[in-house]
Amino acid sequence: MNETPPRVHAEIDLDAVRGNVRALRERAPRSELMAVVKADGYGHGAVACARAALEAGATWLGTATPQEALALRAAGITARTLCWLWTPGGPWREAVEADLDVAVSGMWALDEVRAAARAAGRTARIQLKADTGLGRNGCQPGDWADLVGAAVAAEAEGTVKVTGLWSHFACADEPGHPSIELQLAAFRDMLALAEKEGIEPEVRHIANSPATLTLPESHFDLVRTGLAVYGVSPAPELGTAQELGLRPAMTLKASVALVKRVPGGHGVSYGHHYVTPAGGSHLALVPAGYADGIPRHASGRGPVLVGGAVRTVAGRVAMDQFVIDLGPDEPTVRSGDEAVLFGPGEHGEPTAEDWAQAAGTIAYEIVTRIGARVPRVYLHG
């Protein structure tokens, strides 16, 4: 950062990340903790957050794509790292040579990783993924015996070592949903089959953040926590971050670009969906828009702390900017003042969870979509 206040920036409190990891480890005391840092650490910065999580006791990192995992290695991070979203022709050899653990959901992936291991002259660490009911990635129960058999044969030839058996929940954010028990039962069956065939995994895992917070019987050897590491509640039904003992790490701030008086009846922003009340208003221009990740669906609804009060976006969120109506009185807000879109909520500012509600989406999307045009400023590095 230079001295000029940035148009908009995201402060990332790495102490909050460390505190959240410690809190989650207390929730799952007999399990290791994987910090999921996919999608650039849910918008918080993968490398900085991975380091903070490891400092606080995380022993694994997780990413969706192999490229994300290789980027952690390029930054010098050597911790055990699992990446799970592969497509044919992916960088299997680079992954094997970088000591990544790679997910295998089907026979094509096992074939590619075996070939890569042979080419590299190394044993690949693989984790077999079971589809216990999510219906997304993973191996169906009906195909599991074949995949396990092929993995056992590959272990015998020395190309792979199965380090993990794992799965993913569909509805862990809805405690009591009947699919949860069904998935756990399917997972136990699929673990039993693999172990009977001679697989000895280091880690068996199925819990994401909501399961880590609500379902101890899902913790197994490892919990894979993403959103909770960043201090955001996975779902309003589970409680706020504060109620869950978590602290949001991201604070999104903008510098008010302009304050001006307009007459009553003045349309504001594209489409004139907001019109100033009779008597006139002072408008504040906030220089952040959907190109920065501010959801356009929060037009007319998103909350912003400015001038000591929480006010609502007036009219449409545009690509680069939106407007706040400060009301008729002489404003205390001036250009250059700080507008806080969301943060931990400890100083009257809204939270990412509030923005999710305003935009009709989940808090995952609010933090993750904060764009590349927004500089991240790290606190307590």
Ligand SMILES: *Cc1c(COP(=O)(O)O)cnc(C)c1O
């Ligand atoms: C994203 C992801 C996670 C983390 O989920 P959270 O709900 O953010 O904790 C865990 N496992 C898999 C397979 C994922 O894709």
